[in-house]
Amino acid sequence: MPGCVNMPLSQTPRIAIIGGGLTGLSAAHRLSELASEQGLALDITLFEAGPKLGGIVGTVERDGYLIDTGADSFITNKPGALQLCQRLGLGERLQATDPKYRGALVLHNGRPVPVPEGFQLLSPSALWPVLASPILSPWGKLRIAAEYFIPARKNGSDETLASFVRRRFGSEALDRLVQPLVGGIYTSDPEKLSLAATLPRFLEMERDHGSLIRASRTAKPQAVAEDRVSSGARYGLFAGLRGGMRDLVDALSMRINERCTVRLDTPIVAINQLPTDPDALPYCL
Numbered sequence: 001m002p003g004c005v006n007m008p009l010s011q012t013p014r015i016a017i018i019g020g021g022l023t024g025l026s027a028a029h030r031l032s033e034l035a036s037e038q039g040l041a042l043d044i045t046l047f048e049a050g051p052k053l054g055g056i057v058g059t060v061e062r063d064g065y066l067i068d069t070g071a072d073s074f075i076t077n078k079p080g081a082l083q084l085c086q087r088l089g090l091g092e093r094l095q096a097t098d099p100k101y102r103g104a105l106v107l108h109n110g111r112p113v114p115v116p117e118g119f120q121l122l123s124p125s126a127l128w129p130v131l132a133s134p135i136l137s138p139w140g141k142l143r144i145a146a147e148y149f150i151p152a153r154k155n156g157s158d159e160t161l162a163s164f165v166r167r168r169f170g171s172e173a174l175d176r177l178v179q180p181l182v183g184g185i186y187t188s189d190p191e192k193l194s195l196a197a198t199l200p201r202f203l204e205m206e207r208d209h210g211s212l213i214r215a216s217r218t219a220k221p222q223a224v225a226e227d228r229v230s231s232g233a234r235y236g237l238f239a240g241l242r243g244g245m246r247d248l249v250d251a252l253s254m255r256i257n258e259r260c261t262v263r264l265d266t267p268i269v270a271i272n273q274l275p276t277d278p279d280a281l282p283y284c285l
């Protein structure tokens, strides 16, 4: 098997990380941190198929603007990313989002149009902004409003995000609002995403209230007020970096270059399990 290396167990443990996007970079960084905290020797190699690190994350400069071509911010109520930035010495470069520019836009007929106020990923918290939005046709708006009367599914099993939205709000809401919003967050096709794994609160809203619109009408007034002023993801909960997300990729790359071997332009085509051998690790790339 070309490229296959057997390694006696007595040697330094060897770890292969496949992919140099944020997941692979963070894994390499965390492993190096743990190794130095615990005084362990680890031989870590990161394999990246492409010519650069960062995966889908990237920042370009154009006409005096910094444009993040993938992720532009991260959630702050789960502290992992914030803490990582601080450990990487990026604390000073953290940038809170400006509430003045809160909201999401979707491209409609070639123009960026604001998502109706209060539209929270899958579901509106108020109907008037949906009815006034140019994004949807009159039929699409009616179909969203009809959600109030669509009976809840009896069988509480999981379904795809796309099937849930189509069933409750219709295809137009899926194509013109939900797919652009959710696709950007999960980097995935809503036809393949499990609702229970990604946005279980919407399943619970259907189960507990019979309708998502009804559920938001019974929500606490303060929560509804918050929903109405933000659309898309809750941008008040997000932070970015002054130099764009490339700052994070650069800082991670610099750190891991000190402690790991990085092999660019090296796609891994197979992971083979070796015949069991008590003196060798059982996998090779």
Ligand SMILES: Cc1cc2nc3c(=O)[nH]c(=O)nc-3n(C[C@H](O)[C@H](O)[C@H](O)COP(=O)(O)OP(=O)(O)OC[C@H]3O[C@@H](n4cnc5c(N)ncnc54)[C@H](O)[C@@H]3O)c2cc1C
Pocket (backbone or CB within 6 Å): 018, 019, 020, 021, 022, 023, 024, 047, 048, 049, 050, 053, 054, 055, 056, 057, 069, 070, 071, 072, 073, 074, 075, 183, 184, 185, 186, 187, 266, 267, 268, 269
């Ligand atoms: C437009 C857009 C906006 C987004 N906005 C946000 C946001 O604001 N906030 C947020 O938190 N998230 C956001 N996301 C999601 C976030 O960017 C991704 O979840 C995250 O960057 C994924 O990182 P990853 O390392 O898992 O995957 P990727 O970035 O896809 O990296 C995978 C890497 O693995 C390499 N690779 C693949 N196969 C092999 C192989 N066989 N051998 C070697 N290398 C291989 C690829 O070349 C690639 O470099 C957004 C995504 C998009 C597309």
